[in-house]
Amino acid sequence: MPKNGTSHLRSLNDGRDIRLNGERISDPTVHPAFRNACRTAAMLYDFQARPEHQALMTFETETGARVNRCWQLPTSYAELVERRRALEAWAELHLGFFGRSPDHVASTLSGFIMGIDVFEAYDPARAAALRDYVRYARDADHYLSYVIVNPQADRSQTQNAQKNQFLTAGLVDEDSSGIRVRGAKMLATAGIMANEVFVSSLPPLGKGDENYALSFEVPMNIPGLRILSRKSYEAAAVSQFDNPLSSRLDENDALLYFDDVRVPWDRVFVYRDIEMCQRQFHATPAHVFQNYQAQVRLMVKLRFLAGLARRIADTNGTLGYPQVREMLGQIAANVGQVEGLVWGMEARGCMTGGYFVPDRALLYAAQVQAQEMYPQLIAKLRELAGGGMIMLPSSIADYGDADTAGIIRRTQLSPYYEADDRVKFFKLAWDAVGSEFASRHLQYEMMYAGTSYVSRTHAFRTFDWNNACGMVDAAMRNTDGP
Numbered sequence: 001m002p003k004n005g006t007s008h009l010r011s012l013n014d015g016r017d018i019r020l021n022g023e024r025i026s027d028p029t030v031h032p033a034f035r036n037a038c039r040t041a042a043m044l045y046d047f048q049a050r051p052e053h054q055a056l057m058t059f060e061t062e063t064g065a066r067v068n069r070c071w072q073l074p075t076s077y078a079e080l081v082e083r084r085r086a087l088e089a090w091a092e093l094h095l096g097f098f099g100r101s102p103d104h105v106a107s108t109l110s111g112f113i114m115g116i117d118v119f120e121a122y123d124p125a126r127a128a129a130l131r132d133y134v135r136y137a138r139d140a141d142h143y144l145s146y147v148i149v150n151p152q153a154d155r156s157q158t159q160n161a162q163k164n165q166f167l168t169a170g171l172v173d174e175d176s177s178g179i180r181v182r183g184a185k186m187l188a189t190a191g192i193m194a195n196e197v198f199v200s201s202l203p204p205l206g207k208g209d210e211n212y213a214l215s216f217e218v219p220m221n222i223p224g225l226r227i228l229s230r231k232s233y234e235a236a237a238v239s240q241f242d243n244p245l246s247s248r249l250d251e252n253d254a255l256l257y258f259d260d261v262r263v264p265w266d267r268v269f270v271y272r273d274i275e276m277c278q279r280q281f282h283a284t285p286a287h288v289f290q291n292y293q294a295q296v297r298l299m300v301k302l303r304f305l306a307g308l309a310r311r312i313a314d315t316n317g318t319l320g321y322p323q324v325r326e327m328l329g330q331i332a333a334n335v336g337q338v339e340g341l342v343w344g345m346e347a348r349g350c351m352t353g354g355y356f357v358p359d360r361a362l363l364y365a366a367q368v369q370a371q372e373m374y375p376q377l378i379a380k381l382r383e384l385a386g387g388g389m390i391m392l393p394s395s396i397a398d399y400g401d402a403d404t405a406g407i408i409r410r411t412q413l414s415p416y417y418e419a420d421d422r423v424k425f426f427k428l429a430w431d432a433v434g435s436e437f438a439s440r441h442l443q444y445e446m447m448y449a450g451t452s453y454v455s456r457t458h459a460f461r462t463f464d465w466n467n468a469c470g471m472v473d474a475a476m477r478n479t480d481g482p
Helices: 005-012 035-049 051-057 077-094 102-114 116-122 124-140 274-282 286-316 322-347 360-389 396-400 402-411 419-433 436-447 452-462 465-477
Strands: 017-020 023-025 058-060 066-068 144-147 170-175 178-185 196-199 214-219 225-229 254-264 268-271 350-352 355-357
Touching: 005 035, 035 051, 035 077, 051 058, 051 077, 066 102, 077 102, 077 286, 077 322, 077 355, 102 116, 102 124, 102 144, 102 196, 102 286, 116 124, 116 274, 124 268, 178 214, 178 268, 196 254, 214 254, 214 274, 268 274, 274 286, 286 322, 286 360, 286 419, 322 360, 360 419, 360 436, 360 452, 396 402, 402 419, 419 436
Parallel strands: 017 225, 144 196
Antiparallel strands: 017 023, 058 066, 170 178, 178 254, 196 214, 214 268, 225 254, 350 355
């Protein structure tokens, strides 16, 4: 049977070392800062385990395990679309707010396997370790996080030139059993509720950074690994009524500190090789597949935000205003643009090493557009709502006083919702648009793929300049001179 939510929650009570507000937490499934998000993750697995959803969400591996389609290696356009429909169904459950849902890092590792020849050419032993690990993680249907960015510190210096030699997680020593790692990595989004974490470096490393040029995978409860959580928005949520999103969809982010963690060789995939750290992502389909998954998730999230925009207009009775309909039309066009790019990168995909891979150029075009579009969309939602998201009861506790509740119901008027539902709706809208949780998501959508110049550089290098410039050159040849 496919993995279900009960088994996932049970797997998280493994003695991991989580630090929050000066407290050490070993079981996130019962702690008020994390338990609802853990249950949301469990809900994803429960959804795939239902008999009526198994054909949509899962497939059978060659070992007989039935696992989520995020581990599927598509060999045709039809299989890629089939896989996307499973990703889309999961994203609808969390409304696109789980940026690192289980299908994200699984897509990365699947991309590695689709390009296993790159690892074979680098080191057959490391390739064998990767192949064995992915088979293990896939058949267990593990929830994986990753930390592939280094602490910011002094960005003008290479990692080996930082004041602290082990600011960034790096090699301490090695022996016949494996390597020892010390230092920090960021940003373990969803690491709190993941089973294991992939550790590497996506940004390019500099000369002399060989000791930081590693790729490996470890369990979240491995001795010496400390998980330093950021502030929990779930813990700050007053109630589900007041914080309908942050109370259950705060996937959390954490800095991981490796305090002389021992990593066995069968978990090491890249060892002291700066070039291979880049090649593992860009010479294989990994970078494409992980960001394709992100665009599918974002597509669903934008549909939800478009629905919020329409309901704001309904609630305020402004749908008949020409300027409001124009703004809603622009939002609809933005959502359609992302949808079209997702479907386009599938339709224009190609076979790579026996697997069908989405088109890189359209993928990076979508990333560039999304980084600019998301903050603009949030601004439009704010403009549509006006003061509606602010003029709200302080909390659900206000309904406990009959006099206050009466005033609320006399003043929270709407042509679309009854008073209590109007309050509930604008609490939802504020949590998506203006709360601290929403602000984190604004930063996330703008930066998860790297700063904007990184995405634009990817778009530059993958665009078909030969064709575009060829048309210009042909026009020049066909034009008479003086």
